[in-house]
Amino acid sequence: MSVIEYDVIVIGAGVAGLTAGTLLAGQGLNVALVTAGEPTACLSTGCVDVCSQNENPLQGIANLPDLHPFHLVSSETILQALTDFQQVMTDMNIPYTGTLEKNRQVISAIGTFKTTCLTPLTMESSPQSIDEKIQIVTFTGLKDFYPSYIISRLQNASFSTYDARVSTTMGIAAKFEDDAFLEAFISWLENLNISADKIAVPAVLGLESATAIMKRIASRLKRPVFEIPTIPPSMPGRRLFNALKDHFRSKGGVIYWGWPVVGVEKAGRLIEAVTAESRGRPNSLNARAFVLATGSFVGGGLHAERDTIVEPVFGLPVHVPSQREGWFDQDYFSANHGIGQAGIMVDTSFRAVGCPWDNIFVCGAILAHTEALKNGCGHGFAMTTGHAAARSCLEYLQ
Amino acid sequence: MKYEHCIRCTICVENCPVFRVNPEFPGPKQSGPDAQRFRSDGKKSVDDWVLLCSQCKRCEMACPCGVEPAQIILRAQQKYGLEHPHTAAHLLFANNYYLSTLGSMTAPLANRVAATKIGKKIFQRLGIATYIPFPKFSFKTLRQEKKTRNREVRKVAFFYGCFINFYRPDIGRKIIQILQSLRIDVVLPSQWCCGLPALGNGNLALARSFAAKNVASLSNYIDAGYDVVYTCTSCGLCLLHDYQGIMEIPGAKKIAENSYNVHEYVLKLIAEQEIKPAFKEVNRTLAYHIPCHLRALEIGYPAANLLRLIPSLQCRILDDACCGLNGSYGFKKINEATALQLGGRAVSLIKKTGAEAIVADCGSCRMQLSGLSGMEAFDPAEIIYESLGIKV
Numbered sequence: 001m002s003v004i005e006y007d008v009i010v011i012g013a014g015v016a017g018l019t020a021g022t023l024l025a026g027q028g029l030n031v032a033l034v035t036a037g038e039p040t041a042c043l044s045t046g047c048v049d050v051c052s053q054n055e056n057p058l059q060g061i062a063n064l065p066d067l068h069p070f071h072l073v074s075s076e077t078i079l080q081a082l083t084d085f086q087q088v089m090t091d092m093n094i095p096y097t098g099t100l101e102k103n104r105q106v107i108s109a110i111g112t113f114k115t116t117c118l119t120p121l122t123m124e125s126s127p128q129s130i131d132e133k134i135q136i137v138t139f140t141g142l143k144d145f146y147p148s149y150i151i152s153r154l155q156n157a158s159f160s161t162y163d164a165r166v167s168t169t170m171g172i173a174a175k176f177e178d179d180a181f182l183e184a185f186i187s188w189l190e191n192l193n194i195s196a197d198k199i200a201v202p203a204v205l206g207l208e209s210a211t212a213i214m215k216r217i218a219s220r221l222k223r224p225v226f227e228i229p230t231i232p233p234s235m236p237g238r239r240l241f242n243a244l245k246d247h248f249r250s251k252g253g254v255i256y257w258g259w260p261v262v263g264v265e266k267a268g269r270l271i272e273a274v275t276a277e278s279r280g281r282p283n284s285l286n287a288r289a290f291v292l293a294t295g296s297f298v299g300g301g302l303h304a305e306r307d308t309i310v311e312p313v314f315g316l317p318v319h320v321p322s323q324r325e326g327w328f329d330q331d332y333f334s335a336n337h338g339i340g341q342a343g344i345m346v347d348t349s350f351r352a353v354g355c356p357w358d359n360i361f362v363c364g365a366i367l368a369h370t371e372a373l374k375n376g377c378g379h380g381f382a383m384t385t386g387h388a389a390a391r392s393c394l395e396y397l398q
Numbered sequence: 399m400k401y402e403h404c405i406r407c408t409i410c411v412e413n414c415p416v417f418r419v420n421p422e423f424p425g426p427k428q429s430g431p432d433a434q435r436f437r438s439d440g441k442k443s444v445d446d447w448v449l450l451c452s453q454c455k456r457c458e459m460a461c462p463c464g465v466e467p468a469q470i471i472l473r474a475q476q477k478y479g480l481e482h483p484h485t486a487a488h489l490l491f492a493n494n495y496y497l498s499t500l501g502s503m504t505a506p507l508a509n510r511v512a513a514t515k516i517g518k519k520i521f522q523r524l525g526i527a528t529y530i531p532f533p534k535f536s537f538k539t540l541r542q543e544k545k546t547r548n549r550e551v552r553k554v555a556f557f558y559g560c561f562i563n564f565y566r567p568d569i570g571r572k573i574i575q576i577l578q579s580l581r582i583d584v585v586l587p588s589q590w591c592c593g594l595p596a597l598g599n600g601n602l603a604l605a606r607s608f609a610a611k612n613v614a615s616l617s618n619y620i621d622a623g624y625d626v627v628y629t630c631t632s633c634g635l636c637l638l639h640d641y642q643g644i645m646e647i648p649g650a651k652k653i654a655e656n657s658y659n660v661h662e663y664v665l666k667l668i669a670e671q672e673i674k675p676a677f678k679e680v681n682r683t684l685a686y687h688i689p690c691h692l693r694a695l696e697i698g699y700p701a702a703n704l705l706r707l708i709p710s711l712q713c714r715i716l717d718d719a720c721c722g723l724n725g726s727y728g729f730k731k732i733n734e735a736t737a738l739q740l741g742g743r744a745v746s747l748i749k750k751t752g753a754e755a756i757v758a759d760c761g762s763c764r765m766q767l768s769g770l771s772g773m774e775a776f777d778p779a780e781i782i783y784e785s786l787g788i789k790v
């Protein structure tokens with residue numbers, strides 16, 4: 001068994017785990033992040049939802065039910081977490097725009113409006129009403145983007161199609177990193193003699209240089225250009241993940257990929273190590289404290305069995321809403337499935353209620369009563385609780 | 399294979415380097431779990447495009463549901479290999495070990511022929527790409543090395559692999575000296591190609607015959623109290639994962655349990671307070687290109703952890719790009735365009751860091767990246783050797 005000693009091990013590479021890990025590594029601690037796979041952020045629009053229940057996210061949070069874990073953190077902490085995030089993204093050349101006082105609208109790949117708080121700069125000019133004059137550009141063969149749906153919902157929009165010679169989101173994004181491709185695209189746009197006020201493109205403007213590419217097109221075409229997030233594979237989600245990951249590493253953090261934690265070693269009131277299954281030796285990593293950020297059902301942090309829901313890593317007590325009949329709403333697309341309440345209940349120190357160990361801190365979508373879909377508590381919630389759990393962990397270690 | 403665990407999230411697709419640049423390849427989700435539904439009756443044959451998968455395993459590392467698309471595709475590639483005659487390039491690369499033995503025996507001549515126009519023409523006719531020079535054979539391979547002296551702390555059997563043996567035995571010697579300087583006894587057991595090139599070229603039977611011989615040889619050393627260390631990340635992946643997995647070699651579990659990446663081994667001994675290497679400063683700025691197969695080993699990046707202990711060394715980790723060569727994959731004419739585009743991207747990420755040289759554990763990554771960038775590319779062991787200031 002290979003044994004390595006860290007100060008903190010974070011389990012899960014989602015927005016919550018990466019935020020917590022970065023804060024701890026930034027304090028000079030020796031932090032390792034272990035993850036089974038890539039997080040839900042890669043599937044997301046890249047926009048940061050804080051609370052989409054109200055025009056003002058902070059007001060929305062105040063109105064959330066009493067048991068919602070957002071009430072465990074102060075508004076100062078929320079502000080701090082989001083400000084830190086914006087700073088990081090600026091440093092990583094993927095600046096975000098927006099404020100905690102007001103939510104904004106972003107148009108989706110099917111022309112609906114999504115309410116969110118912070119958006120990548122490449123979506124800053126997304127229309128705020130249905131009558132804005134917009135020229136949409138799509139790409140030959142691209143399947144994850146639906147311009148005809150969009151123009152059926154916007155009153156003054158039309159679309160043209162560009163042949164990029166590849167037809168996948170990733171493929172087109174990779175081409176945009178090439179200067180000659182970008183120039184050819186810009187010339188084509190210039191020849192369209194666009195009269196609309198804004199130009200929209202699916203979110204394929206490069207793998208990591210999106211902001212610069214967007215600005216270059218905008219300055220040449222002399223009008224705002226914005227990205228519309230596609231259904232997954234989603235470039236803005238991947239850019240968000242990559243930036244957070246690279247930033248964590250720049251603080252000295254270490255990442256173990258393909259490391260699904262399957263076992264733990266305990267001693268009294270402490271967890272001493274986590275182990276991962278490998279076809280070679282079982283691998284074990286020691287630490288003084290652990291942050292559990294394995295997400296909800298999609299991330300793999302919660303697992304539903306016939307009549308119960310389990311947390312597979314530490315076997316922490318899971319809050320299970322009612323009987324199985326109450327888990328699902330009749331309407332498949334409802335945001336109100338009871339199962340959205342399932343998860344780990346924590347106290348103000350972000351330790352799980354009823355947990356027999358003192359050195360585990362829990363954050364992100366795995367928390368009970370989050371109801372991410374219903375309340376629009378996405379990345380913003382994950383980074384806030386990640387930040388708060390890390391602070392609590394830091395206090396414990398000192 | 400857990401293809402039915404797939405939730406169709408497309409995270410694997412986002413991570414597939416080949417899918418990004420080659421429109422002919424439908425990507426890990428479609429070639430893996432999706433197509434497997436149709437193949438699982440055993441009757442339906444597999445499509446040609448399974449050969450376009452480079453087996454970089456990035457899809458597997460990214461999948462949040464443990465589906466292992468690359469493993470599903472690897473099995474499809476073996477099925478393809480059984481159903482179709484092997485091309486010249488596939489045969490050559492599967493048998494690379496025997497060819498290399500011949501090549502190193504006649505090194506000066508073999509190298510000269512490979513570098514000539516005619517040599518290149520022959521390569522091209524055989525379906526082999528020539529955009530970077532073929533690696534040079536070394537006359538004095540590692541396996542001709544003498545036995546080493548006894549040391550106290552631990553004893554290891556070194557699985558050096560073909561690349562080090564035939565092309566860069568100097569790196570192998572440095573690794574031996576590093577271990578010896580840390581008071582570790584090193585022996586060079588009888589060994590053959592790990593089998594990965596044969597597997598990657600659809601020749602499971604040949605791969606298994608190499609593997610069985612290696613397992614027998616290494617087992618003897620393990621029984622005598624040796625740990626096995628390997629340096630090539632692809633050999634390591636094969637020893638630890640494929641011997642037990644697709645190859646089903648009896649006794650493979652013992653090998654997996656007792657084999658370590660050389661840097662992982664050093665870190666382990668440091669953690670156990672058995673050794674205390676004295677790293678001296680190294681004034682270099684490096685970009686550490688993480689080989690796909692190191693990532694796939696699921697052991698973290700042990701050499702990076704060691705390099706962090708070296709004073710003054712600046713080392714940026716880059717693990718998002720595949721170099722494109724993937725062992726013999728990029729040497730095949732049909733994959734040349736893919737390999738070049740991926741290599742170009744990896745190089746541009748490296749150049750952005752402002753590093754003066756590249757470091758990578760894998761010989762074929764180094765060949766590709768230094769060939770395309772004109773930069774020097776080191777094995778991490780070379781940097782560690784420099785830092786330890788070993789005097790021979």
Ligand SMILES: Cc1cc2nc3c(=O)[nH]c(=O)nc-3n(C[C@H](O)[C@H](O)[C@H](O)COP(=O)(O)OP(=O)(O)OC[C@H]3O[C@@H](n4cnc5c(N)ncnc54)[C@H](O)[C@@H]3O)c2cc1C
Pocket residue numbers: 011012013014015016017034035036037038039040041043044045046047048049050259260261262293294295296298299300301312313363364365366372377378379380382462
């Ligand atoms: C399809 C989809 C789209 C979304 N779109 C948006 C959006 O546009 N905007 C927004 O703000 N929010 C969005 N969300 C919600 C948002 O993604 C999440 O609420 C938030 O990012 C959760 O982050 P997390 O870090 O808690 O967990 P996750 O992102 O779920 O990450 C969990 C991590 O833990 C790892 N893990 C799980 N089990 C183990 C184990 N045993 N061992 C090791 N590692 C393990 C996983 O591999 C993963 O890396 C979306 C969610 C989904 C599913």
Ligand code: SF4
Pocket residue numbers: 403404405406407408409410411426427431460461462463464465466467
């Ligand atoms: S194989 Fe894994 S990563 Fe790929 S689509 Fe299926 S669940 Fe997602």
Ligand code: SF4
Pocket residue numbers: 413414415416417425426450451452453454455456457458467468471
């Ligand atoms: S192994 Fe690599 S090339 Fe093959 S499907 Fe997976 S990611 Fe793509």
